[in-house]
Amino acid sequence: MNCIAILDIGKTNKKLFLIDEHYRIVWERGESFPETTDEDGDACEDVALLTRWVKESLKELTQLPGFTVKALNFSTYGASLVYLDYQGQVAAPLYNYLKPYPETLQQQFQDSYGSLSWETASPALGSLNAGLQLYRLKYLQPSLYAKVQYALHLPQYISYLVTGRPLADITSVGCHTMLWDFTAQDYHHWVKKEGLTDKLPPFFPCNETMETGDYQVGAGLHDSSSALIPYLTSFSEPFVLISTGTWCITLNPFNKQPLTVAELEQDCLCYLTYEGNPVKAARIFAGNEHEQQVRRLAEYYQTPVNYYQQVAFDPAIFALLHPVDISRFADRSLNDFASYEIAYHRLMMDIMEQQKHSTELVTTGTPVKRIFVDGGFGRNPVYMHLLAAAFPRMEVYAASVAQATAIGAALAIHQHWNPQPLPGDLVEMRLYTHNKTI
Missing domain, CATH: 3.30.420.40 (ATPase, nucleotide binding domain)
Incomplete structure (x- = not known):
């Protein structure tokens, strides 16, 4: 083979x-x-x-x-x-x-x-x-x-x-x-x-x-630029990709506006695609924050560190905690939460407040109607439902390209090793819609 x-x-x-x-x-x-x-x-x-x-x-x-x-x-x-x-x-x-x-x-x-x-x-x-x-x-x-x-x-x-x-x-x-x-x-x-x-x-x-x-x-390529390649290969209609890992980076290849000083002060920057085109991006350190806080939750509630993977999105908890009072979860007392599930929803809602602001920095005023989420948070139903609620006018997809950075690195040099045409089914997508009853 x-x-x-x-x-x-x-x-x-x-x-x-x-x-x-x-x-x-x-x-x-x-x-x-x-x-x-x-x-x-x-x-x-x-x-x-x-x-x-x-x-x-x-x-x-x-x-x-x-x-x-x-x-x-x-x-x-x-x-x-x-x-x-x-x-x-x-x-x-x-x-x-x-x-x-x-x-x-x-x-x-x-x-x-x-x-x-x-x-x-x-x-x-x-x-x-x-x-x-x-x-x-x-x-x-x-x-x-x-x-x-x-x-x-x-x-x-x-x-x-x-x-x-x-x-x-x-x-x-x-x-x-x-x-x-x-x-x-x-x-x-x-x-x-x-x-x-x-x-x-x-x-x-x-x-x-x-x-x-x-x-x-x-x-070789920088991983954030590499992860974008399968999406640029697959879609011509404007989209943003939220690449999630240690950092959550919103990448908008369809934002042609120059960076402003105000955007720079809020951790916006430009990446370059492998073809040298600028991609406006905004970043938050959310994956790192999540990792630290789930350890704290596990210790407090005496659960395994990965217990959050069993937590489904619960509209009742969302309604209970909504609207969000702006705060970092690290500053909150866990005594305020009756269960791990409620505390975890609060953590994710706090992260989502940051995410919404960050993503809007690079999407406002652009023709983007779709958000793709790649990486760990794309497999997190709480994050995905909250993102759909935060952007009710967008189509929000968990978009898995299995190992997007690796696939992107392979696609970048496609013509030098692969005689087959580019496949049309690189990206698996799952649509999340905001439940209007919430």
């Missing part, structure tokens, strides 16, 4: 998929690794462990009976750089994008360049702006910086392990990195002035491949 192998690397789960010519997942394996710490004691990805897993996974591919792997591609989380020295070896920890950013250095940058959020379509997010990670290395660890030949975004590091070619891709550079000037369509002048471009490798198109041994190999 001819297929493509995709390494899909999330913060928590690392997965290897084989996908056949009809875009069916025919084999998969997953791992999760313990984190390590950097020189400051902050938690970070264990890059040595990750590298070993990638190499072992690729070795495993050659030994699988019944599959002929024609191509490889990669999707990974963003805002993460791997620093290579002049011998091509990893020279530093894979610093966590949540690592606190030194205020004095942030001020130094601000004094030198002012606010670049509008030009770079990047809210000021400290370490989440990957460009500022490289800036920090230059000023706080100059001897280490001098040893670095290339700063690779994580998808391109995984590709580098296969091809030996240090490259950059537009989806990684164009995602809240503060590196890219969206007007000039080039690295921003501050990047050039600081000499950071000397450490940044050449771009490689996301829809092209390199021939390496028996494989056609892609350069």
